[in-house]
Amino acid sequence: MTGPHIAVVGAGFAGAATALHLVRRGARVTVLEREPIAGAHASSQNAGMLRTAIADPALARVAAAGADGVAAAQALSEVPLVRPSGSLLLAQGETLEPLRKVVPELREMRRSARWLDPAEAASRVAALAGAPFEAALWTPEDGVADTAAYLTALLLGARRDGATLRLGTEVLGGEPGDGSRPARLETGRGAVEADVVVIAAGAWSDVVARRIGATPLGLTPLRRHLHATGPLAEVDPRWPFVWALGDEVYFRPESGGLLLSPCDEEPFPPGEPPADPQNRALLARKVARAFPALLDLPLMRSWAGLRTFAPDRRFVLGRDPRAPRVCWAAGLGGHGVTCAWEIGRIAAESALGLAPAPAEFDPARFPVPPP
Known part of the structure; x- marks a missing residue:
């Protein structure tokens, strides 16, 4: 060249x-x-979730094009790069209106999205029974990447x-x-x-x-934790990833169990951050509020990674x-x-x-x- x-x-x-x-x-x-x-x-050190429903329109445009790009990258790989699981974003109260604004923007970018009521969302993901949300945004083209x-x-x-x-x-x-x-x-x-x-x-x-x-x-690098359970009989590996807005906690199927994060953010210097054992308590509190059907999950592994932000x-x-x-x-x-x-x-x-x-x-x- x-x-x-x-x-x-x-x-x-x-x-x-x-x-x-x-x-x-x-x-x-x-x-x-x-x-x-x-x-x-x-x-x-991340959950590998391809999420395109983002409140910031500038980021959402890049996310939509980036998700389409994964399909282009598939030609470079002999193994599937994405499991097309879809996603459910749960909203209530003050988190509803910002999410409502995302829907027409997603459709402008030719991404599918529609609203589900709590009963319909729980019919897709049994772990949402009793969860306190008003509506869920279903984005079927989201998925989980093999990072x-x-x-x-x-x-x-x-x-x-x-x-x-x-x-x-x-x-x-x-x-x-x-x-x-x-x-x-x-x-x-x-x-x-x-x-x-x-x-x-x-x-x-x-x-x-x-x-x-x-x-x-x-x-600024910020530390965030991830936690994984062992195999759980009640988990369907076909579930989408589920994110409770407001409480800011998510889960998705992984290796027969669940991968979860309390979406914590703590400034941390560049490097390999250790996992804080106290973070499990934060996860337990958030899960109790957002996903009461998932109380007392047996966590098998915890780790942390860094996410870096501009001001x-x-x-x-x-x-x-x-x-x-x-x-x-x-x-x-x-x-x-x-x-x-x-x-x-x-x-x-x-x-x-x-x-x-x-x-x-x-x-x-x-x-x-x-x-």
């Missing part, structure tokens, strides 16, 4: 999808991943088309470059020069920016106005699996100067920090 050389920092969903879209547009791509395996953190298979497909596709993946290669320093000089990344395995650097390092994105002389954007909780995508050779694909806030394909397209086209990122995600929306 004779196109520009792009260095992508991070081999999770954002980095992998960006790399794939870059090589398909003629770029020479080097992906630098600090860990010995790709997707070791947020990309593998390992999806990430592997993206990376395999990128490598087949010419991208180079360098694992165990942490960015330790460097320079962001300027109009006349390429960016330079110092790693434990030598220096890398690039026409553009894409920061797609998840919880480490601000760390990488600081190390290469770019301006951090105030991204306004929208993605950060596109060229950095203060460092013209730096492009961002960060702050995905737990939407990486659903949105990866579209995020990769937006970031790749911005990095190559083919199209700007949508203004809602532009890094320029953040003020320049004081010196």
Whole structure:
């Protein structure tokens, strides 16, 4: 290839999808991943749910396109990437109106959605008997991704088309470059020069920016817990994933039992966060309120992962106005699996100067920090 050389920092969903879209547009791509395996953190420590009913219209548009992109990625994999389970979002009181606004937007994006009353929802998912909600939004095209298979497909596709993946290669320093000089990344395995650097390092994105002389954007990693039961006779593996809005707790079938999260958010430094044993008590309180039929679940395993947010909780995508050779694909806030394909397209086209990122995600929306 004779196109520009792009260095992508991070081999999770954002980095992998960006790399794939870059090589398909003629770029020479080097992906630098600090860990010995790709997707070791947020990309593998999540529930894998493809959710398209999102209150923020800007995020919802990316989610719909991203979910469609999973179907395109299926051509890169010999195993199914998605189990089309559908989803049920439960609402009552003040959570109803924001969800009502989502429905016409979903239909505009050609996604199916309809309302179910509590009796109809409980007929689909027996665990909702006695649950305190007024209505449920049924989105049949949502599903659960095989996150390992999806990430592997993206990376395999990128490598087949010419991208180079360098694992165990942490960015330790460097320079962001300027109009006349390429960016330079110092790693434990030598220096890398690039026409553009894409920061797609998840919880480490601000760390990488600081190390290469770019301006951090105030991204905050937040710890969230997941809990799994063993096999449960009462669980139907065909159930959709179920999310109680307001209480903010969800469950979905997994390995004959249930996978659940209390949707907790606690600032935590980049790394591998330990699970807090007290989080099980939070889950129990939320389940008791939202899903009383699921009281006293026998939890077998708990773990935690990081979800990284920008200050306004929208993605950060596109060229950095203060460092013209730096492009961002960060702050995905737990939407990486659903949105990866579209995020990769937006970031790749911005990095190559083919199209700007949508203004809602532009890094320029953040003020320049004081010196």
